[in-house]
Amino acid sequence: MAQHIVLDGVSKRFPPARRGGAEIVAVDDVSLAIEQGEIFGIIGYSGAGKSTLVRLINQLEPVTDGRITIGDVPISELRGRRLREQQTGIGMIFQRFNLLSSRTVAGNVAYPLEVVGMGRVERRARVEELLEFVGLAGRADAYPEQLSGGQQQRVGIARALAASPQVLLADEATSALDPETTAEVLDLLARINRELGVTIVVITHEMEVITRIADRVAVMEAGRVVETGTTYDVFTRPQTSTARRFVQTVVRALPEGDELSQLRAQHEGRFFTISFTDEGVSEARVFGALARAGVDFNLVHGGVDDIQGRVYGLLTIAVRGDAEAVDAALAQVGPGVTVEEQR
Numbered sequence: 001m002a003q004h005i006v007l008d009g010v011s012k013r014f015p016p017a018r019r020g021g022a023e024i025v026a027v028d029d030v031s032l033a034i035e036q037g038e039i040f041g042i043i044g045y046s047g048a049g050k051s052t053l054v055r056l057i058n059q060l061e062p063v064t065d066g067r068i069t070i071g072d073v074p075i076s077e078l079r080g081r082r083l084r085e086q087q088t089g090i091g092m093i094f095q096r097f098n099l100l101s102s103r104t105v106a107g108n109v110a111y112p113l114e115v116v117g118m119g120r121v122e123r124r125a126r127v128e129e130l131l132e133f134v135g136l137a138g139r140a141d142a143y144p145e146q147l148s149g150g151q152q153q154r155v156g157i158a159r160a161l162a163a164s165p166q167v168l169l170a171d172e173a174t175s176a177l178d179p180e181t182t183a184e185v186l187d188l189l190a191r192i193n194r195e196l197g198v199t200i201v202v203i204t205h206e207m208e209v210i211t212r213i214a215d216r217v218a219v220m221e222a223g224r225v226v227e228t229g230t231t232y233d234v235f236t237r238p239q240t241s242t243a244r245r246f247v248q249t250v251v252r253a254l255p256e257g258d259e260l261s262q263l264r265a266q267h268e269g270r271f272f273t274i275s276f277t278d279e280g281v282s283e284a285r286v287f288g289a290l291a292r293a294g295v296d297f298n299l300v301h302g303g304v305d306d307i308q309g310r311v312y313g314l315l316t317i318a319v320r321g322d323a324e325a326v327d328a329a330l331a332q333v334g335p336g337v338t339v340e341e342q343r
Contacts, residue, residue: 002035002036003033003034003035003036004034004035004037004038004070004071004166004167004199005032005033005034005040005068005069005070005167005199005201006033006034006067006068006069006070007032007033007056007057007066007067007068008031008066008067008069009029009030009031009065009066009067010027010030010031010053010056010063010065010066010067010068010076011025011027011028011029011030011063011064011065011066012025012026012027012049012052012056012061012064013026013064014026025223026052026223027049027052028049028222028224029065029066029224030053030066030220030223031066031225032218032225032228034199034201035216036199037197037198037199038193038199038200039189039190039193039200039202039213039214039215040199040200040201040202040214040215040216040217040218041201041202041204041209041213041214041216041231042054042201042202042203042217042218042220043203043206043207043210043217043218043219043220043246044205044219044242045205045242047222048221048222048223049220049222049223050204050205050220051171051172052223053203053220054169054201056068056076057070057090057167057169058087058090058092058167058169059075059078059083059086059087062076063076070090070167071166073086088116088163088165089163089165089166089167090165090166090168091160091161091162091163091165091167091168091198092168092171093153093156093157093160093168093169093170093171093173094156094171094172094173095171095172095173095175095176096176097144097149097152097155097156097176098156099144099152099155100144101143101144101145103143104140104141104142104143105131105139105140105141105142105143105144105147105155106131106140106141108155108159109127109131109155109159110124110126110127110162111159111162112163113126113127113162113163116163127140127158127162128140130158130161131158133158133161134154134155134157134188135154135188136154136158139151148181149176149177149178149181150177150181150184150185153173153174153176153177153185154185154188157185157188157189157192161192161196161198165198166197166198166199167198167199167200167201168189168192168198168199168200168201169200169201169203170189170200170201170202170203170204171203172203172205173185173189173202173204174186174206174209175204175205175206182208182209186212186213189202189213190212190213193213202214207246207247208249210231211231211235211308214231215230215231216228216230216231217229217230217231217234219240219242219243221240226240226242226243227239227240227242227243231308232307232308232310232312234247235307235312236275236277236312255300255316260342263300263301263316263318267298267300267318268318268320269296269297269298269319269320269321270318270319270320270323270326270341271300271317271318271319271341271342272316272317272319272330272339272340272341273302273314273315273316273339273340274286274313274314274315274316274317274333274337274338274339275313275314275315275337275338276311276313276336276337276338277311277312277336283303283304283313283315285334286313286333286334286337287299289329289332289333289334290317290329290330290333293328293329293332294321294325294329295319295325295326295329296319296320296321297318297319298317298318299315299316299317300316300317300318301316302314302315302316316342
């Protein structure tokens with residue numbers, strides 16, 4: 001798959017907040033390659049630099065160092081009219097919707113088309129097409145204040161799609177929404193990616209958003225990208241402490257510290273962790289193999305998660321019995337399963 005958005009050694013520094021202070025480094029030497037037609041997630045805690053990074057991609061903020069290329073266009077080197085022309089091919093979705101309260105739904109969607117000089121008849125047809133696509137065909141004459149948060153975000157998405165962009169940037173697009181509405185908006189973004197072939201960059205601090213739609217993810221901390229990979233790999237094998245903290249908000253982590261001590265006080269036997277990532281493995285298969293071997297065990301922690309339709313199980317069991325018999329039984333659990341004793 002061809003690379004679509006390439007960041008090469010990109011940094012962004014702001015002037016000191018006060019006289020005599022140090023520069024503020026918001027983005028620090030970031031290099032990324034985002035592929036054509038993928039959904040790429042950028043995740044980080046508040047202050048990690050992710051929102052600044054997305055504003056660099058569409059050049060709402062100029063880079064201090066480095067280079068950004070979209071397609072074969074070095075957008076970070078453009079200025080004036082040439083930059084504005086390239087920016088029309090990049091749609092933007094905001095956390096707070098940023099709709100014009102004085103305009104109707106149709107008027108909000110039509111606004112970017114007016115800016116580029118599209119004729120009235122063509123503009124009206126395009127607005128009707130987009131409102132149908134996002135599920136708001138009957139609300140063209142409504143005003144933003146008459147809509148729910150989810151409906152307002154759909155208007156924002158329709159507006160972002162108005163000029164038929166090849167890149168869509170979503171900056172915390174679901175942070176102001178409830179879980180059910182968030183799922184609906186994410187399903188719409190996935191449909192845009194699937195049916196229109198738009199490359200989507202999702203900026204978020206919510207790991208659930210990444211697991212639902214992102215193909216790959218970059219983890220940011222203190223302005224730097226500290227980890228990248230497929231969503232499944234980052235979730236099942238996080239390499240950095242930042243990634244592990246995010247993963248633990250969605251995927252059940254291994255017990256440790258006081259929690260592990262409490263479990264040992266409540267359950268006799270040796271503690272083992274069992275992890276499996278193979279789609280052919282199930283919790284029932286693991287437990288069945290242990291039962292057939294006559295091993296006496298209790299599940300004391302963990303469970304099975306679904307990450308983009310793929311299984312990831314992380315279980316902690318307390319096992320009782322003869323040491324050799326236990327080891328032999330655990331060795332028979334089968335392929336695709338990793339068993340480690342928790343000392």
